[in-house]
Amino acid sequence: MADNTQTPDDQKPAPPPSGVLLDEERQEEVSEAPTVSAALQSRATDSRRLDLTQKPSAAQVQAGVNATDVSTNQPDFVKRLDERERDFLTKMRGTGQLTVARDIADRARVDRRADVTIERGAAVDVSARLRYSEERDTADVPGGSGSGDALPARPQDPGSQSALPGSAEAWGNVSDGSGAIGVRRTGSAAGAPGTPPPEGEQPPTEPSNEGEEAEETPQEPLQFVRREAAPAVSAASAVAGKEVYAGWWEVVAWAYGFCWLVFPIFLLALAMDVYWVFFHGRNKDLFPLDFVQKSVTVLTNLLCAVVVGLIILLFAVIFKTICDNPVTYGATWLYSKVTGSTNYCSVLNGLPATSGQGAGTFSGSEGGVLSTSPEIQALIQSYAGQTDLCMLKTVVRMESRGLPNVIGCDCAANGRPELCLDNRREYSSDYRFNWDQCSYGIGITQWTIYPRGGSGYRRWCAGDTPSRDLFGDGTCYTVQDFLDPAKSLQLTVRKLNADYNRAPGTTPREKVEAAFRAYVGQSSWTDRLVADRMAFYDTCVAAGSNQLLTLNGNP
Amino acid sequence: MKPARVKRLLLGLGGFLTLALLLFSMLWANRQVPEQTAAPDTAAEQAGYLLSGDEEARIKEFVKSFVNLYNTFRYADYRNLTATGDYQTPAFQERTVAYVAELERTTSPGYSRVTEVDASTFTYRYPSARRLETQVRATVTEHRGQPGGLDVRSTPLERTFSVTASVTLSRSGGRWFVDGISFSEQ
Numbered sequence: 074m075a076d077n078t079q080t081p082d083d084q085k086p087a088p089p090p091s092g093v094l095l096d097e098e099r100q101e102e103v104s105e106a107p108t109v110s111a112a113l114q115s116r117a118t119d120s121r122r123l124d125l126t127q128k129p130s131a132a133q134v135q136a137g138v139n140a141t142d143v144s145t146n147q148p149d150f151v152k153r154l155d156e157r158e159r160d161f162l163t164k165m166r167g168t169g170q171l172t173v174a175r176d177i178a179d180r181a182r183v184d185r186r187a188d189v190t191i192e193r194g195a196a197v198d199v200s201a202r203l204r205y206s207e208e209r210d211t212a213d214v215p216g217g218s219g220s221g222d223a224l225p226a227r228p229q230d231p232g233s234q235s236a237l238p239g240s241a242e243a244w245g246n247v248s249d250g251s252g253a254i255g256v257r258r259t260g261s262a263a264g265a266p267g268t269p270p271p272e273g274e275q276p277p278t279e280p281s282n283e284g285e286e287a288e289e290t291p292q293e294p295l296q297f298v299r300r301e302a303a304p305a306v307s308a309a310s311a312v313a314g315k316e317v318y319a320g321w322w323e324v325v326a327w328a329y330g331f332c333w334l335v336f337p338i339f340l341l342a343l344a345m346d347v348y349w350v351f352f353h354g355r356n357k358d359l360f361p362l363d364f365v366q367k368s369v370t371v372l373t374n375l376l377c378a379v380v381v382g383l384i385i386l387l388f389a390v391i392f393k394t395i396c397d398n399p400v401t402y403g404a405t406w407l408y409s410k411v412t413g414s415t416n417y418c419s420v421l422n423g424l425p426a427t428s429g430q431g432a433g434t435f436s437g438s439e440g441g442v443l444s445t446s447p448e449i450q451a452l453i454q455s456y457a458g459q460t461d462l463c464m465l466k467t468v469v470r471m472e473s474r475g476l477p478n479v480i481g482c483d484c485a486a487n488g489r490p491e492l493c494l495d496n497r498r499e500y501s502s503d504y505r506f507n508w509d510q511c512s513y514g515i516g517i518t519q520w521t522i523y524p525r526g527g528s529g530y531r532r533w534c535a536g537d538t539p540s541r542d543l544f545g546d547g548t549c550y551t552v553q554d555f556l557d558p559a560k561s562l563q564l565t566v567r568k569l570n571a572d573y574n575r576a577p578g579t580t581p582r583e584k585v586e587a588a589f590r591a592y593v594g595q596s597s598w599t600d601r602l603v604a605d606r607m608a609f610y611d612t613c614v615a616a617g618s619n620q621l622l623t624l625n626g627n628p
Numbered sequence: 629m630k631p632a633r634v635k636r637l638l639l640g641l642g643g644f645l646t647l648a649l650l651l652f653s654m655l656w657a658n659r660q661v662p663e664q665t666a667a668p669d670t671a672a673e674q675a676g677y678l679l680s681g682d683e684e685a686r687i688k689e690f691v692k693s694f695v696n697l698y699n700t701f702r703y704a705d706y707r708n709l710t711a712t713g714d715y716q717t718p719a720f721q722e723r724t725v726a727y728v729a730e731l732e733r734t735t736s737p738g739y740s741r742v743t744e745v746d747a748s749t750f751t752y753r754y755p756s757a758r759r760l761e762t763q764v765r766a767t768v769t770e771h772r773g774q775p776g777g778l779d780v781r782s783t784p785l786e787r788t789f790s791v792t793a794s795v796t797l798s799r800s801g802g803r804w805f806v807d808g809i810s811f812s813e814q
Contacts, residue, residue, distance in 0.1 A: 323635065325642075326634075326638040326639050326642070327638060376649070379650065382653070441713060441716065441717070441721035441722070442713070442718075442721050443710050443713020443721040445714055470712075470714065471707060474707065601702075601742070605700060608693045608694075608700070608708075609693070609711060611689060611693035612694050612712060612715060615686050615687075615693060616715060616803060616804070
């Protein structure tokens with residue numbers, strides 16, 4: 074039976090406990106390893122903690138731990154270790170994975186917390202162990218000396234073989250039913266065997282605090298905190314995690330060193346992110362990720378952002394070069410024209426991406442304060458093939474600048490603006506008309522409604538409602554009809570086409586001019602108005618957006 | 629070579645390349661860009677671009693009709709200027725609106741101006757792919773004063789003079805848009 078008050082110098086390699094068979098190699102390790110004595114002492118310390126029949130150590134006494142009370146519960150606790158767990162722990166001892174064994178032991182105790190009511194002293198000890206188990210991954214607790222400190226020392230690297238010897242007696246205790254289900258490897262494993270630990274490494278405050286808490290609630294059943302991850306998996310993962318850790322750095326190093334190209338960098342960043350989120354996030358032991366690793370991951374992602382920026386810059390330079398060069402730009406234009414696809418040079422300049430539509434305008438409100446709105450452009454474009462789009466566009470732009478709600482008072486145009494009663498150009502429901510004296514141009518193509526009391530084509534066709542029968546076919550149109558841009562355009566196309574077809578001209582341009590002349594009506598300004606419209610029409614055609622009217626098969 | 633040493637070497641190399649990339653990025657961002665609008669140095673830049681025959685004819689017709697329209701207006705009727713908004717750059721549209729506002733404020737009743745461009749005087753300079761500077765000569769006929777004005781002796785009712793119109797075109801989306809216009813009386 075280990076004496077937890079022994080110093081490491083007093084420790085001697087203990088033979089394998091009865092009931093536990095060690096192979097020769099293991100036995101040799103147990104007997105010859107330099108850390109055997111330390112491990113044994115560690116084991117002794119654990120045994121003290123777990124072999125509840127032992128006497129309280131000085132530290133325990135100092136910490137207020139009543140070892141006698143603890144010992145009274147030892148047999149019940151030991152009985153709860155089933156054979157399967159013992160066998161497993163024995164095997165684990167053989168592999169030297171002390172941490173594994175300890176974790177399993179912890180789990181065993183945790184799993185049985187509902188069945189076991191441990192007296193105050195044991196509660197202190199075990200809870201300290203469990204707490205340590207929670208903290209061991211992050212806190213660098215100085216190695217315990219086996220001198221009875223209730224807080225177990227930090228175990229050595231799980232993969233270290235030097236931990237092997239310490240397990241011999243420990244597992245002997247387990248197998249012989251002594252109740253030593255936990256194994257703690259003392260700090261001496263990392264230092265010189267047999268060297269007493271410095272006093273400063275002993276954490277006396279924990280037991281004291283625990284003892285004080287225990288005194289406050291002496292009979293309260295021990296409350297354990299279950300670990301988040303399954304201990305067995307976590308412990309095994311921790312061992313394998315070391316290899317993964319090394320492999321992580323190998324991959325990063327090789328990728329950085331020899332695969333330093335754009336694509337591998339992206340792959341590397343992606344792999345790092347996946348590792349962090351999906352692997353490390355699920356099992357921190359198997360897939361460790363310390364601060365340095367995280368820093369490298371973040372920097373790699375930042376590097377990718379920089380690379381992306383450079384790539385975008387590179388493409389922008391290439392793109393600009395292509396779009397600025399007339400030949401290459403023409404190629405993009407031709408390609409978009411032939412394929413009907415987007416011309417990205419146009420997109421780059423905020424212009425309509427498709428060519429051959431409308432009159433080459435800037436699109437929508439982004440085009441400027443004087444541009445035709447996209448809706449009106451679409452309306453005009455909808456007559457492609459039915460009329461000369463430049464002829465229609467000329468009427469729209471010259472009459473109303475494409476604004477569908479414009480109302481013009483002809484009294485003002487005729488030099489008598491005082492008769493108009495209202496100077497507003499935008500239609501509204503309270504627009505003050507002087508229907509007795511003035512005619513008004515209504516809507517996007519400024520269809521005229523003449524004053525009340527007219528005759529012939531000027532006569533109102535809807536009683537006392539301002540209206541007009543445009544084509545003499547009995548269809549009456551009111552102000553509201555003309556304020557509808559779709560309807561106004563439809564009527565305008567009908568009239569323009571009719572005037573175009575019956576025009577005496579021989580060329581399309583002459584027919585267009587005749588259609589304009591018929592549209593503006595007779596006045597002293599007719600020639601000037603027609604000349605202006607032809608100038609606009611020529612501008613439209615020269616801009617390359619005309620689609621010549623094809624009526625009666627004669628363009 | 630030991631793996632650990634190789635690993636350190638590769639890590640160092642990776643770090644060096646990363647720093648080199650960052651340094652290159654900084655240098656690239658802060659590089660001195662030559663002034664594109666400065667006087668051309670090379671023969672190619674001096675020569676600029678040339679319009680094809682068809683393109684020149686179209687541009688000539690476009691400039692002619694645009695100048696005719698833009699500089700033809702009468703008192704209280706400036707729709708010719710605004711109607712051509714679809715062929716103006718947004719910036720020039722703003723200037724057009726301001727110009728119309730000025731005309732509405734300063735033009736006296738009865739005033740009218742009619743411009744006729746002589747297309748045969750068309751010249752151009754094509755310094756860059758997106759910029760075309762053209763000039764045409766035009767005859768402007770102004771009708772001043774209100775009909776029946778008080779002093780017809782000191783202010784002739786009609787005046788005809790020649791101007792040189794300088795029109796700057798900007799190319800976008802395969803089309804030309806007017807980006808500026810100025811008239812200088814000869």
